[in-house]
Amino acid sequence: MGAIADQKNAGHFLVFLFLWFLAAPALCRQSEPTNSATRSLFAQSAVEILQRNYARSEISYLLLDARSGAVLASHWENSEKPIPLGSLVKPFTALAYAGGHDFRYPIYECKGKASGCWQPQPHGKLDVISAVSVSCNTYFHLLAENVPPEQLATLAQAFGLESPGADSKAADLMGLGPQWRISPLHIVRAYLELYRRKDQPGVSPLIEGMRQSALHGTGAAIGHQLKQTTALVKTGTASCTHASWAPADGFVLALVPAERPEILLFLRIHSVTGAKAAETAGRMLRQMEE
Numbered sequence: 393m394g395a396i397a398d399q400k401n402a403g404h405f406l407v408f409l410f411l412w413f414l415a416a417p418a419l420c421r422q423s424e425p426t427n428s429a430t431r432s433l434f435a436q437s438a439v440e441i442l443q444r445n446y447a448r449s450e451i452s453y454l455l456l457d458a459r460s461g462a463v464l465a466s467h468w469e470n471s472e473k474p475i476p477l478g479s480l481v482k483p484f485t486a487l488a489y490a491g492g493h494d495f496r497y498p499i500y501e502c503k504g505k506a507s508g509c510w511q512p513q514p515h516g517k518l519d520v521i522s523a524v525s526v527s528c529n530t531y532f533h534l535l536a537e538n539v540p541p542e543q544l545a546t547l548a549q550a551f552g553l554e555s556p557g558a559d560s561k562a563a564d565l566m567g568l569g570p571q572w573r574i575s576p577l578h579i580v581r582a583y584l585e586l587y588r589r590k591d592q593p594g595v596s597p598l599i600e601g602m603r604q605s606a607l608h609g610t611g612a613a614i615g616h617q618l619k620q621t622t623a624l625v626k627t628g629t630a631s632c633t634h635a636s637w638a639p640a641d642g643f644v645l646a647l648v649p650a651e652r653p654e655i656l657l658f659l660r661i662h663s664v665t666g667a668k669a670a671e672t673a674g675r676m677l678r679q680m681e682e
């Protein structure tokens with residue numbers, strides 16, 4: 393009897409070890425020291441600018457140390473509560489597609505309003521890099537139609553994102569409509585994870601798309617403001633979840649500098665588009681780099 397119990401205990405211990413092995417990297421990342429000695433000058437400046445100029449504003453923001461994942465500054469009520477984040481989901485849907493298609497992305501043609509894009513004029517033929525950069529709805533709608541919900545659920549889990557649900561349609565998977573709700577804290581960590589995997593198959597075109605977004609895509613307002621550095625940007629426009637209702641809220645997420653991000657800045661601005669929110673983020677980042 394004793395021997396059987398010992399075997400059972402040993403089995404439990406092995407299961408415990410295995411689970412710890414799985415969980416330890418995530419736990420360690422969260423508990424890394426975040427005192428000012430380990431922060432870059434840029435990150436310290438970012439914290440000061442936000443706390444001095446924006447702590448009482450209506451803008452919601454999260455600032456993370458891009459290396460450790462630590463939250464450096466937060467002004468976002470219920471930042472753990474899932475909300476619609478619009479086009480912020482597109483890179484993850486794209487990666488789920490890539491996983492089922494040999495990590496190759498298609499070329500699709502956008503005909504503007506005629507093909508359901510947010511931009512009235514056609515984006516024309518796009519690869520995934522340009523599609524991320526300009527956040528083309530037509531491209532991602534066609535892509536999402538080829539992503540089985542279970543494949544997306546697996547990817548969402550790997551990146552710590554809420555699942556869009558088994559009954560989600562292509563429109564939900566590209567961030568149209570309020571169906572796929574994600575906590576702001578989860579999406580910022582997922583983007584840090586995406587950057588961490590930049591050398592894995594299928595990821596580098598998404599990162600390149602974010603780099604181009606800041607130069608001439610929906611995040612161009614950030615590129616225009618930055619004088620000494622560059623950024624990786626994704627914008628989003630989603631249904632407003634504020635008490636005082638607006639047609640939409642604008643979101644923008646920026647990793648700065650693009651080459652080796654030190655900070656991640658995520659903003660939500662009431663009643664504007666994502667591209668408009670990028671103007672505010674650009675002004676903030678400009679102050680931070682000075």
Ligand SMILES: [Zn+2]
Pocket residue numbers: 502503504509510511514515516527528529530531
């Ligand atoms: Zn388009």
